[in-house]
Amino acid sequence: MSQFSIKVRGITRRFEYPEECPICHRLIIEPSRPIGHIDGDKFEQVFQCSNPDCTRIFIGYYKIDDPTKISTHYKLYPIEPKIDEIPQIIHKISPKFIEIYKQASEAKQSGLDQICGPGFRKAVEFLIKDYAKSTVDDPETKKAIENTWAKPVVEKYIAEPKVQRVAEKALWLGNDETHYLRVWNDHDIEDLIALIQLTILWIDMDDKSKKYDEEIS
Template sequence: MNCPDKDCRESFIAYYRSLGNQFTEYEFLTTVGKLRGRDFSDEIAKISSGFIKIYNEAYAAEQQGLTEICGVGYRKALEFLIKDYAIKKHPTEKDKIEKKLLAPCIGDYVSDDRIKSVAKRAVWLGNDETHYIRKWEGKNIADLKKLIDLTLHWIEAEVLTESFSDEMPD
């Protein structure tokens, strides 16, 4: 729950003990604190609002110490980012892109080698977060987030470069 005071809005958890006959007694209260979301550029927001929503849900899980599930969320966020980016670049292929597995989608619809390189590795680490046996033992959530950040960086750089090239032709 969140505190109803408009100036507070801090998250909290209240614990009650059952007294039987549908009566309960308050036991104690814990606070979770205010969960922070991450801000993303307008360029990324225009490409994939779904990415931002899912990433911030994974980030909230991580802030609450839910480390076994936040990696799955980051992997899902990456898929939304890549597929939305691919659809933006290839709008006539939307149906195919939506149905395609992520790794082949990157191979078929991402032309920038920098984006392709880091996104592919992010998929590898993201998949490790969903499987019983890890393939990349020396890597962790922090590495996955760095690869997602690099993917964001190169996508943003490409979008901004194209924008300025269109606005200021040779």
């Protein structure tokens, strides 16, 4: 990981570059604008992405409590989550999931840890219900899915066992019965994101294998 040095209050301190641009997610090489701002024990550094297709400007936030340590950013702003990596089938069945997932990811990467946990939990609910709806044709059943809690939807309307299992786990982790008491920590959130990604993966595989079945039979 490459570093840069800046003199802050008469002391030369070392900082690590962000590993990637938070907007285009390509590697960035150097801060092209040497603009920094000190705020108590925090230091803000302006960067410009060196990818010629991006060139966007963003800020890295660093703590400068210990001058002997190399500071790593704890937050970048603004950020744009990588939603184009989500398979097309998900965009098709649940645009609302994409929107909520994007906002929750932005909250997470902006350090808003109290907001992102419930945000990802809400995203799971939309993904599960919209997926269940996409597997039925009858408008009455679609309506029933909309009006049912997410947990019974998984049990009753999701036939594919792999999707069912990961969706159940994701819901369990984001348990809606303990909203007030729930304390989200980084570990919970990382697990929940991993389960969402796994759910997406199985939905995509289920969709692809169904398409092959139709084409080959």
